Structures are given as C-alpha cells and as structure tokens.
Amino acid sequence: MREEPGIPPTGLPVDEELPERVGVLVLGGGLAGAAALLAAAEAGRYAVLLEKTASFGGSTVRSAGLSAFVGTDEQAEQGIADSVELLRKDLLETGGHVNDEALVDLYCDEQLDTYRWLKGHGVRYGHIHAASGQSAPRSHPTDTTAMLRALFTAAGRLGARLVLGADVKRIRTDGNRVIGVLVERDGESREVLADAVVLATGGFSRDRQMLERFAPQMAQALLAGGEGNHGDGLRMAMKLGAGLRDLPHIKGxxxxxxxxxxxxxxxxxxxxxxxxxxxxxxxxxxxxxxxxxxxxxxxxxxxxxxxxxxxxxxxxxxxxxxxxxxxxxxxxxxxxxxxxxxxxxxxxxxxxxxxxxxxxxxxxxxxxxxxxxxxxxxxxxxxxxxxxxxxxxxxxxxxxxxxxxxLATYCGVTVDTSMRVLDVFGDPIPRLYAAGELVGGFHGAGYMTGTSIGKSAIFGRVAGRAAATEESDLEW
Ligand SMILES: Cc1cc2nc3c(=O)[nH]c(=O)nc-3n(C[C@H](O)[C@H](O)[C@H](O)COP(=O)(O)OP(=O)(O)OC[C@H]3O[C@@H](n4cnc5c(N)ncnc54)[C@H](O)[C@@H]3O)c2cc1C
Incomplete structure (x- = not known):
C-alpha cells in the first residue's frame, strides 16, 4: 500500500487549542464532517470539528472520489438521460429492498441541491461514467482533497474551527441528553461541551476486531480506508443505546x-x-x-x-x-x-x-x-x-x-431524516446526530457506486443544518 494520505493543516482554519464549549461539535474530518461543519456554520452556529489523526480526510481522500448525482450539468453536457425516479429505483434494487426508504427519499430529494451547494463552494466534477448499480452513468469524479479543502476553508470564513490530534473517547450526557465529549489530546483527557454533537467518524474498515465480530466472512480480506476508521463513533453511539442497521451486509x-x-x-x-x-x-x-x-x-x-x-x-x-x-x-x-x-x-x-x-x-x-x-x-x-x-x-x-x-463498511447507527441518532426503540438520543459512513439503513443489502461519497455530503449537510437548530446553552 502507498503511504497514508491525508490533508495537512496548512492554510486551513486550524486551532491549536481545544475549545471549552461550542454550538455544534463535529467528530471526524472526512466529507461528512466537512459538510456538517460548513452547514452548521452557514446556519450561524459556532462549529468546531475534532479529528483524531494528524491530518484530515479519512477514507474520503483515499477514495476514487465518485459521487452519484442525477440531473447535473455534467450529465446534461454528456447527453445522459437519467432521472430521480430511476435513481430511487436503482437504490432500492441494489439495496435488495431492505433499505430505509425514508433515507433513500432524503438522498433523492436533497442530492441535486447538495451538488449545487458543493459546486457553489468550488467543487468541480470530471467526465461521468457508469458503475455498479447504475442504470444510467452517474458517477461524478472529483478531487476529494480539493473538495475538503474548499469546504473547510468556507467554514473557516464563517468562524468554524478544526482541531487535529483530538481523539474523542466518549460522549458525555446529562440524563440521556448529549452535552459534549471526552477527548484525549497530547496525552491529556479533556471535556468539550456542545449544544449538539455530530458523529462523522466514518466506518470500521480498518478494524480487524470489529470486522471479526460483525463480518467474519471478511477474515481473509485486506483492509483499506482511513487510518482512524476503527468504528469509534459507532461504539460511542452503541454505549448510548443507538440502534444499528445493515451490519449483516458488509461486503468487500x-x-x-x-x-x-x-x-x-x-x-x-x-x-x-x-x-x-x-x-x-x-x-x-x-x-x-x-x-x-x-x-x-x-x-x-x-x-x-x-x-x-x-x-x-x-x-x-x-x-x-x-x-x-x-x-x-x-x-x-x-x-x-x-x-x-x-x-x-x-x-x-x-x-x-x-x-x-x-x-x-x-x-x-x-x-x-x-x-x-x-x-x-x-x-x-x-x-x-x-x-x-x-x-x-x-x-x-x-x-x-x-x-x-x-474499503468501507456502509452500515451503522439508525437515524431519522434529520440525521438524529435513534436508539434501539426508535427514539431520538437528544442532541446526537450522525452522518457519513457510520449511518446505517440507507444502502440496505447492496451498494451503488458513488453513494457513499454522495451520502457523506448530502447527509452531512442535513446533519449540520439540523444540529444547528438545537437550543443553545452558549452565552455570548
Ligand atoms: C480506496 C477507496 C475508494 C473508495 N471509492 C469511493 C467512491 O468512489 N465513491 C464512494 O461513494 N465511496 C467510495 N469509497 C467509500 C468512501 O470514501 C467513504 O465511505 C466516505 O468517504 C466516508 O466519509 P466519512 O466522512 O463518513 O468518513 P471518513 O472520510 O472516513 O472520515 C472519518 C474521519 O473521522 C476520524 N475519526 C475516527 N474516529 C475518531 C474519533 N474517535 N475522534 C475524532 N475523529 C475520529 C477519522 O480519522 C477520519 O478522518 C471508497 C473508499 C476507499 C477506501
């Protein structure tokens, strides 16, 4: 394998110190985290992103960078006939009709707007091609490093901040209400308080132990993905009683x-x-x-x-x-x-x-x-x-x-269409949100190329927007 890729902090709105208290706290510096951070900042909240490793990007910067969108400028330029109805049908068919239909609908409803939002922030797409699960060519390639840089920079202009080397260990609650996290950084443990927490810590494609537990059929598979992708967010959410979906469908x-x-x-x-x-x-x-x-x-x-x-x-x-x-x-x-x-x-x-x-x-x-x-x-x-x-x-x-x-685990916590994490009984865990690869339900039993990058952007943005509506304990 090549050296671990990742985006260094140069030129990004990085803080050297952990904050004490923030409005929206985003965990994980991949695409879902970047989208959530920017959306929360655009909604006027003080948003901070904590990344465990020494660089940003997670699996996102290792990926082939393909996003599944329909109705785009690039499809029009290439004369590709496609529709949201066809996308929906393909998503349900590749997912073996065991997907959470509400999340499939959310993807379909939000995808074009998110694509335009990304383009508005400078994201560019190349020549589209067809790939697995697509009845029409809809894999839009992009440079994921440039995409993340653009989103982080835009968020920084609105006052958002990023912190590297911040390994979040636990979610703090007051009763069942999330109030912040416990972070390890530079060998010290610290609490960071928040009005809302967005889990965007990716999957567990690099965690042999979790794969052994949930996907023993992968025992002989190689592992790829972000070096920090060990299912931390999933474990933290499970501790709070989060429901899980799609775990039996992990594939290589x-x-x-x-x-x-x-x-x-x-x-x-x-x-x-x-x-x-x-x-x-x-x-x-x-x-x-x-x-x-x-x-x-x-x-x-x-x-x-x-x-x-x-x-x-x-x-x-x-x-x-x-x-x-x-x-x-x-x-x-x-x-x-x-x-x-x-x-x-x-x-x-x-x-x-x-x-x-x-x-x-x-x-x-x-x-x-x-x-x-x-x-x-x-x-x-x-x-x-x-x-x-x-x-x-x-x-x-x-x-x-x-x-x-x-490459990715495509399964995880149950969420509603505001990306609120739902517990095993289907009730929201107050002030806890999730987006990206650690969300379960959307893919179902199969995977259409481009829908993980797609879902990280779309659901990340939804999560950031929704988390920003939580009542604030912050005094300015
Ligand atoms: C080689 C490869 C090719 C791929 N190609 C495609 C493709 O073309 N199209 C597609 O749709 N999908 C593709 N995928 C899958 C896709 O890249 C991922 O599913 C997606 O990028 C996940 O984004 P994310 O933001 O949820 O997670 P990530 O980008 O993985 O980011 C999660 C971040 O959270 C951090 N983190 C973890 N734990 C903690 C913690 N405790 N505290 C703080 N931070 C933490 C991690 O270090 C990481 O930086 C590919 C994956 C790989 C590996």
Missing amino acids: TYGIYHEAHHGEDGTGILAVYKGAIAVNRSGRRFVDESIPYKALGDASLAQPTARTWQVFDATVMAASNDEVPIYDFAGRQRAGMLEVAQTIEELAATLGTDPGVLEDTVADYNARVVGGEPDPWGRVHLVGGVGERIPIDTPPFYAQLSGTVV
Missing part, C-alpha cells in the same frame, strides 16, 4: 493486489469489466465476471486462499485508462504488479496454476465466445448489461494477483 470489493505493494492505491483494478477472466489458484474460473464488484469480492473470498488472478491479453490492455484507477492496467504494469508472458502456457507456469488447467480454461472460454455458445458461469456481457465478451487470444498475456478488500 474485488480487484485489489492481494499482497502489500507500493503500487496499490487501495482501489485495485477491474480488468474483468474490460474482458479479463478471473481464475483461482488452480487456473479455473469461478464466477460470472460481469457481476457487481462486491459480489465478485464474495466469490473470490470463497476460493482457496482467497487469492485469484485476473487474466487478460493485449486487447484488454489497449483499453487501459490512466484517468480511471480501476482501469489503469498500464499503470499496474509500470508498477510491476502484472505477470506478463507471450503465451498462456508461459503465463500458467509463472502463476503456478495446476498443469494444463489455465490453458484449458482460456481455450474453452475463447471457443464459447467465438462460437456464441453459453458460458458455463452465465457470463453474457463484460459488466452488468454492457459490452460483448471478447476472446483472450492476443499476446502478450497478463495476470494480476487479485483479492478482496474492505
């Missing part, structure tokens, strides 16, 4: 280089979506490679040692695109992450697959593609319902060691 993502490697940015590649096949260590296919990458992740974890290979040829390599990390095959070759050979026999020898098996697998795949015969694994297209299968027959041949990585 296929395509990561299944060993520590300096060239791995955490996203992996999906050569399978451009025509590669996936084989296990014996050299046998094990899945319809066109299915969503989370489902590929499950299939790969079920293989012996959970290590598989994506095998492809020069035709797939020619589709390499260095602007889309999951399709940057040439970049992987430059980083020394691909095995290369002039024949499938040679490639098989390098990979150490069972004698003759990879050769038979590729020959059978090619014969069926050319002959138009059905695929034994049911593959019809390259990805989803798009693209025709192509034979793997043009040297050189390539293979990437590929496995499954937990």
